[in-house]
Amino acid sequence: MKFYDCKTAPSPRRVRIFLAEKGIELPTVDVDLGSREHLGMEFAKVNPRATVPVLALDDGTCICEATAVCRYLEEVYPEPNLMGVDAADRARVAMWDHIAEMDGFFPVAEALRNGNPHFKSRALTGPVDVEQIPGLAERGRARVARFFDMLDQRLGESEYVAGERFSVADITALVAVDFSRIIKMGLENSHRNARRWHEQVSARPGVVK
Amino acid sequence: MKFYDCKTAPSPRRVRIFLAEKGIELPTVDVDLGSREHLGMEFAKVNPRATVPVLALDDGTCICEATAVCRYLEEVYPEPNLMGVDAADRARVAMWDHIAEMDGFFPVAEALRNGNPHFKSRALTGPVDVEQIPGLAERGRARVARFFDMLDQRLGESEYVAGERFSVADITALVAVDFSRIIKMGLENSHRNARRWHEQVSARPGVVK
The missing domain is CATH 1.20.1050.10 (Glutathione S-transferase Yfyf (Class Pi); Chain A, domain 2)
Structure with a gap:
């Protein structure tokens, strides 16, 4: 797995906190929104909608949208629970x-x-x-x-x-x-x-x- | 369970289709958005945010937001699967x-x-x-x-x-x-x-x- 982040942006912060609460460290790529890296050709291959966060799975699937990324992480790392118990x-x-x-x-x-x-x-x-x-x-x-x-x-x-x-x-x-x-x-x-x-x-x- | 619907509105249609695909029939209350019933005192007890759909659970909990309602229904009625298999x-x-x-x-x-x-x-x-x-x-x-x-x-x-x-x-x-x-x-x-x-x-x- 690889986490596409931007340390200064609030949307990926949702995932940064989610990961830290779970105690997970993932290989992370910091996307430089300031220099419009997210609007470039290279990042379009990761997410054509040009947003972070993105979680790239090992089979190449890219999960975009903070809510979907958290949902995946909750299933793969169920403890501590962050999305409800029943x-x-x-x-x-x-x-x-x-x-x-x-x-x-x-x-x-x-x-x-x-x-x-x-x-x-x-x-x-x-x-x-x-x-x-x-x-x-x-x-x-x-x-x-x-x-x-x-x-x-x-x-x-x-x-x-x-x-x-x-x-x-x-x-x-x-x-x-x-x-x-x-x-x-x-x-x-x-x-x-x-x-x-x-x-x-x-x-x-x-x-x- | 009770489903608060409005037959002419698109948001609750998401839940109407979800229910029909699952083959579920629920007791349904049709909220008359045209006469502003959703903005009245009575409906504020169901959903103070004044939107449909709402799913009222048997313990009185009201689940609002189509996406959360569907998620609940998927767990309670898992077949046919509508939210993914792994x-x-x-x-x-x-x-x-x-x-x-x-x-x-x-x-x-x-x-x-x-x-x-x-x-x-x-x-x-x-x-x-x-x-x-x-x-x-x-x-x-x-x-x-x-x-x-x-x-x-x-x-x-x-x-x-x-x-x-x-x-x-x-x-x-x-x-x-x-x-x-x-x-x-x-x-x-x-x-x-x-x-x-x-x-x-x-x-x-x-x-x-």
């Missing part, structure tokens, strides 16, 4: 992981990519250039604020995002919260439940940068 | 399902909700009203066109979206293609591989409306 628990984890991605992670990316001059013509990931929509940066920020409120409410009901155990849903939510610093957002002082959780999960040895 | 296959299915959702289904919704006067103030699903961004309707359409090109290329390489067997990734991609009719899009005549696949999967008895 059918209902696994469904709950999958649901919260999806919510954290859709309502947390993507809105941060939307606000960043549509608002920051550095991402001009790169408003979406992928091989095709896409122009920014300034109104979408603003809408993304409003969505992030709503996500933080929802997260705070949820973490008033349960210790971790998907229930009483740390799971991949905590990883996705944590990466979204930390990613929001780049758009100068973050949990508010009033988000006491979410701040309690953030401090707790950030202190885990597996929660790497 | 770790690599399951990762491939999860990857393509996610791509079909992100690059196909959501861009159709984006184009529809930001461009159609019927969705004024409803540019996003969820309990909070969100204004339309006209530029996003246009960008959504361009993304759908790129998705169809990508799908056509993929279906020139393999019989089904995730490989040589019908899977949940075909369901998500099919629902996205059919959903695009509402924004007056669809596969082009030049998409010969995707049209071959569309005809084939549409003819399955489980592929219900």
Whole structure:
């Protein structure tokens, strides 16, 4: 197996934390997004959709999308469990992981990519250039604020995002919260439940940068 | 178990097809999105995020998000298999399902909700009203066109979206293609591989409306 990473990017950080929580070390290729290495001919053979993370299996199959990569790793390295212990628990984890991605992670990316001059013509990931929509940066920020409120409410009901155990849903939510610093957002002082959780999960040895 | 559906909506159609392919019939509640039933107090107890599908388990747990609902059903009713037969296959299915959702289904919704006067103030699903961004309707359409090109290329390489067997990734991609009719899009005549696949999967008895 080979892990295509980019040490400064939030999407592959989801997999970096997942691996560290499992205690797995994989041969890793650092893809230089800054110099647009992911948009080059060489990387197109690995992932024509031009995103990291990617997990290349020994038979040459390339698994893209953080959620699919984590799912594979969970099966191959089942302990410690990060995706649920029975059918209902696994469904709950999958649901919260999806919510954290859709309502947390993507809105941060939307606000960043549509608002920051550095991402001009790169408003979406992928091989095709896409122009920014300034109104979408603003809408993304409003969505992030709503996500933080929802997260705070949820973490008033349960210790971790998907229930009483740390799971991949905590990883996705944590990466979204930390990613929001780049758009100068973050949990508010009033988000006491979410701040309690953030401090707790950030202190885990597996929660790497 | 109880399935919260809406017979005219594409997201719960993913679950309707999944159930029909498995040969499962569940007690079903049809939520009337047209009269905004999903935005009412009663449905907020089922899903505060105000979306269908939802699968209510017998212990009262509500599983939201089509992908999590399907994952639960796959575990409880494993045959016929729709999510992969080994770790690599399951990762491939999860990857393509996610791509079909992100690059196909959501861009159709984006184009529809930001461009159609019927969705004024409803540019996003969820309990909070969100204004339309006209530029996003246009960008959504361009993304759908790129998705169809990508799908056509993929279906020139393999019989089904995730490989040589019908899977949940075909369901998500099919629902996205059919959903695009509402924004007056669809596969082009030049998409010969995707049209071959569309005809084939549409003819399955489980592929219900």
